[in-house]
Amino acid sequence: MQDEYDYEGDGGWVMSTEIERKFLVFKEKLPELKGGQHFVQGYLQREPQIRFRLSGDRAVLAIKTLKPDGSRFEFEAEKSFASAEERRTLCELAIVPLIEKTRYSLPHGSLIWEVDVYAGENTGLVTVDVEMPSLDYPLRFPEWVNAEAEITQDPRYFNYNLAQRPFERWQEK
Structure with missing residues (x-):
């Protein structure tokens, strides 16, 4: 859900409220996954969270913080060509x-x-996020989403925490 502060373009920024839920999937029911975008993601600060994502030459910085209603404030700035040094x-x-x-x-x-298919020390983990237009938006689940396995509020699955304690190191999966 975007608001009046949007600006998109090369070097543009986007400020919005993010309303998102996250689930595990039934891997065996997933359709064939094509055309994915590979990311390398890192964190510069924990709270408010400052995250970067690199994909090819593109770099996106995001600032996120949780709001009392469960949504998140999100501000993104993008550089479509970040140098190798950057x-x-x-x-x-x-x-x-x-x-x-x-x-x-x-x-x-x-x-x-x-659908996020993790690599490296998080290999084997597959999650799905869905961004909704409102907190009370009724979800219709695809057959490959495990609606009973919502992980939106499970800190083990927060990307920041997966960086510190990767999926491969979990005792119980």
């Missing part, structure tokens, strides 16, 4: 290990479900 420096500045994942966007109904 990307390397961001990685060096990260305060926790980097996360790697590939994101696939799958439409279902009127929403886009974003």
Whole structure:
């Protein structure tokens, strides 16, 4: 849900309220995943959270903080061509290990479900996020989403925490 502060373009920024829920998936029911976007993601600060994502030459900085109603304030700034030195420096500045994942966007109904397939020490973890237009928006789940396994509020699955305690190190999966 975007508001009046939007500006998009090369070097543009976007400020919005993010209303998102996160779930585990039934891996065996997932459709064939095509055209994903590979990310390297790191964190520069924990609270408010300052995160960067690198994909090819593109770099996106995001500032996020939780609001009392469960939504999040989000401000993003994008640089469509970040030099190798800029990307390397961001990685060096990260305060926790980097996360790697590939994101696939799958439409279902009127929403886009974003499937994240993690790599590195988080290999084996597959999650899905869905951004909703309002807190009370009724969800219709694709068959491959485990609606009983909502992980929106489970801190183990927060990307910041996955960087510190990767999925491969969990005792119980």
